[in-house]
Amino acid sequence: MSDYTANHKRLFRLGLNYRGWWFALGCISLLSALAIIVLMYSISILVDQVFMQDEPITFYDTAVIVLAGAIFFRGSLFWISEITVQHIASEIKQDLRMRLLRHMQKLGPSWAEKQSSGELAVAAVEGVEKLDIYYSRFMPAAIHMAIVPVVLALFVFGIDWISGLILIVTGPLIPVFMSLIGMKAQSQTRKQWKTLQVLSSGFLDAVQGMRTLKLFNRTAKKQGEIERISDLFRKNTIGILKTAFLSGFVLELFASIATALVAVEIGVRLIEGHIGFQLGLFVLLLAPEYYLPFRLFGAQHHAGMEGTEAAGRIFSIMDTPVRSNISAADQHKQKVAIPSGPFHIRFERVTFSYSSESDPVIKDAAFELEPGKTTVLAGRSGTGKTTLTRLITQEYVPDKGSVMVNGIPCDLFDEKQWLGQISIVNQNPWLFDDTVLANIAIAKPGAPFEEIVEASGKAAAHEFISKLPDGYQTRAGEQAVRFSGGERQRIALARAFLRNSPVVILDEPSSALDPHSELKIRKSVKRLEKDRTVLIIAHRLSTVRNADNILLLEDGRISGSGSHEQLLNTSHTYREMVTAYTKKS
Numbered sequence: 371m372s373d374y375t376a377n378h379k380r381l382f383r384l385g386l387n388y389r390g391w392w393f394a395l396g397c398i399s400l401l402s403a404l405a406i407i408v409l410m411y412s413i414s415i416l417v418d419q420v421f422m423q424d425e426p427i428t429f430y431d432t433a434v435i436v437l438a439g440a441i442f443f444r445g446s447l448f449w450i451s452e453i454t455v456q457h458i459a460s461e462i463k464q465d466l467r468m469r470l471l472r473h474m475q476k477l478g479p480s481w482a483e484k485q486s487s488g489e490l491a492v493a494a495v496e497g498v499e500k501l502d503i504y505y506s507r508f509m510p511a512a513i514h515m516a517i518v519p520v521v522l523a524l525f526v527f528g529i530d531w532i533s534g535l536i537l538i539v540t541g542p543l544i545p546v547f548m549s550l551i552g553m554k555a556q557s558q559t560r561k562q563w564k565t566l567q568v569l570s571s572g573f574l575d576a577v578q579g580m581r582t583l584k585l586f587n588r589t590a591k592k593q594g595e596i597e598r599i600s601d602l603f604r605k606n607t608i609g610i611l612k613t614a615f616l617s618g619f620v621l622e623l624f625a626s627i628a629t630a631l632v633a634v635e636i637g638v639r640l641i642e643g644h645i646g647f648q649l650g651l652f653v654l655l656l657a658p659e660y661y662l663p664f665r666l667f668g669a670q671h672h673a674g675m676e677g678t679e680a681a682g683r684i685f686s687i688m689d690t691p692v693r694s695n696i697s698a699a700d701q702h703k704q705k706v707a708i709p710s711g712p713f714h715i716r717f718e719r720v721t722f723s724y725s726s727e728s729d730p731v732i733k734d735a736a737f738e739l740e741p742g743k744t745t746v747l748a749g750r751s752g753t754g755k756t757t758l759t760r761l762i763t764q765e766y767v768p769d770k771g772s773v774m775v776n777g778i779p780c781d782l783f784d785e786k787q788w789l790g791q792i793s794i795v796n797q798n799p800w801l802f803d804d805t806v807l808a809n810i811a812i813a814k815p816g817a818p819f820e821e822i823v824e825a826s827g828k829a830a831a832h833e834f835i836s837k838l839p840d841g842y843q844t845r846a847g848e849q850a851v852r853f854s855g856g857e858r859q860r861i862a863l864a865r866a867f868l869r870n871s872p873v874v875i876l877d878e879p880s881s882a883l884d885p886h887s888e889l890k891i892r893k894s895v896k897r898l899e900k901d902r903t904v905l906i907i908a909h910r911l912s913t914v915r916n917a918d919n920i921l922l923l924e925d926g927r928i929s930g931s932g933s934h935e936q937l938l939n940t941s942h943t944y945r946e947m948v949t950a951y952t953k954k955s
C-alpha cells in the first residue's frame with residue numbers, strides 16, 4: 371500500500387471518531403438528492419404546463435409552491451451541511467494538533483533539538499490547517515459524490531432506463547479519469563510540500579541567524595539560496611495549477627459531453643414520440659445535477675491530496691516511538707513513589723551512549739551527590755557534563771548501571787513527579803515571549819508577587835528587572851533578544867530560587883556574569899545548599915575553588931574527586947585546567 375493510500379486511510383479512520391456527524395452529513399446528502407428530484411420535477415411540470423398545455427401559472431399552483439419549498443429546503447440543507455462540516459473540521463483539527471503537541475512533548479527536548487524547527491512549525495500549523503480543507507471540503511465532497519449520483523441514477527433508471535443506463539455507465543468514468551490525472555498531481559504535491567518545508571526552515575534559519583550572516587558577509591548567499599528554493603516552489607505551484615486546470619478541463623468536458631449525450635438521446639426519442647415532453651425535460655434537468663457532485667469532488671481533489679501529503683509528516687511524528695532507549699520491559703515497570711527529600715543521588719557504574727552506533731559518552735561513572743553539599747562538576751568542553759545531568763533528570767536512561775536516589779533507581783519514579791523535585795538552570799535558558807513575571811512564575815504557578823521578587827533578589831535579577839521599562843511586566847520578546855546572556859541566566863536562576871526544590875542543577879551559572887553579580891549569586895546558592903542536593907557545572911575557577919567536592923570528568927570518566935587542594939595535588943589534568951582558567955581570568 372502506498373504512503374498516499376495509507377495516509378488517506380488513516381485520515382479516514384481519524385474522521386470516524388466523529389461518525390455521528392458524518393452520518394448526519396450522509397443524511398443531508400440523501401435529503402439533498404430528494405430535494406433535487408422534487409425541484410426538477412416541479413420545474414418540468416411548470417414548463418410543460420406553460421409551453422405544451424398552454425396553461426398560465428399562478429402563485430397558488432401546487433407545482434409553484436412545491437418548487438419554492440424545494441428551493442428553500444435545498445438551500446437550508448446546504449447551510450446546515452456547511453455548519454456541520456466546519457464543526458467536524460475544527461474538532462478534528464484541534465484534536466490532532468493537541469495530540470501532535472502532546473506526542474512532541476513526550477518525545478522530549480532531545481528529539482526536538484534534532485529536528486528543524488521551521489519544518490516542525492510547517493507540520494504543526496500549516497499541515498494541520500491543510501487537514502481543515504481535507505475534512506471540510508474533500509471528505510464532504512466525497513460523501514456527497516457517493517450518495518447523490520447513486521440516488522439520482524437509480525431514480526432516473528426507474529423512470530427512464532435508457533437515460534439511467536447512460537448515467538450509470540458514464541458517471542464512474544469521471545473518477546477513473548481523475549485518478550489517472552491525479553497520479554501525476556500526487557507526485558507534484560509531494561514535491562511541493564517538501565519544498566515548502568525546506569523553504570520554511572531556510573527562511574527561519576536566515577531570520578534567526580541574520581546577525582551571524584551579516585558579520586560574515588553571507589547575507590547575499592543565503593538570500594540566493596532562499597530565492598532558488600522560492601523559485602522552485604513557484605515552478606511547482608504552476609505545475610500543480612496546470613495539472614489542476616487540465617483535470618478541471620477534462621472533467622468539465624466529459625460531464626458536458628455526457629450531458630449532451632443524454633440530451634441527444636432524449637431529443638431523438640422525443641421526435642420519434644417514444645418519450646413525453648415533461649418526462650424528457652425532467653430527466654434532462656436531472657442529468658447536470660447527477661454530474662455536479664463529480665465536478666465538485668474534482669475541484670476538491672487537489673485539496674484532498676494536499677491534506678494527505680501534510681498528514682504524512684504529522685503521522686510520521688506521531689509514529690516516532692517515545693524514548694526508544696528505554697526497553698519495553700522497563701517502560702512497563704511498576705512506578706515507585708518518590709521518597710521524601712533530602713535526596714542522596716548515587717551513580718552506580720553508569721555507562722551511556724546517545725545511540726547504539728556511537729561510543730559511550732559516559733563511561734562507568736560512579737560518584738555520589740550528598741544533600742547539604744555542593745558538588746561541582748568540572749571538565750573540558752564535550753566531556754559529558756551536561757549528559758550526566760540529563761541522566762539525573764531521566765531525559766535519558768543509562769545503558770548500564772543505574773542512577774540511585776535514596777537507594778531507588780530513579781527511572782522507577784514517575785518522570786513528572788521526579789522532575790517536580792528538581793530545579794535546573796541550563797547553559798542557554800529559554801525565555802518565553804511573555805512578561806518577565808510570567809517567565810519566572812513558570813517555576814511555581816500562582817506564586818505571590820512578593821515571592822517572585824524575593825527569588826529575583828536572590829538571583830541578583832531584581833535590580834535590572836526593576837530598571838526595565840515595564841518592570842516585571844516587560845515582555846521578553848521572541849528568543850528573549852532584549853536580554854543579555856547574563857540577564858537571561860539570572861532570570862533562570864530566579865526560577866530555581868522560586869521553585870525551591872530539593873535537587874538543584876546549575877549548568878555554568880556564572881559563565882556570563884560580572885564579578886559583582888557572581889558574588890551575590892554564590893552567596894545565595896550557598897544558602898540554597900542547606901538540606902539540598904546541589905550539582906554545579908562550573909567553568910569558572912572561583913566556582914570550582916569554593917566547592918565542597920569537585921568531580922573531574924575526563925572523556926566521560928570520573929578521573930578524580932575531592933577538594934580543590936586535593937585535586938591540585940593528585941590530578942595532572944586538573945592542574946592543567948586550573949592553569950588555563952587562571953590565564954583566562
Ligand SMILES: Nc1ncnc2c1ncn2[C@@H]1O[C@H](COP(=O)(O)OP(=O)(O)OP(=O)(O)O)[C@@H](O)[C@H]1O
Nearest residue numbers: 480724731749750751752753754755756757758797
Ligand atoms: N543529543 C545528543 N545526541 C548525540 N550526541 C550528543 C548529544 N548531546 C551531546 N552529545 C555529544 O556528547 C558529548 C558530551 O556532550 P555534553 O554536552 O554532555 O558535554 P559537556 O561536557 O556538557 O560540554 P560543554 O562543556 O561544552 O557544554 C559531546 O561529544 C556531544 O557532541
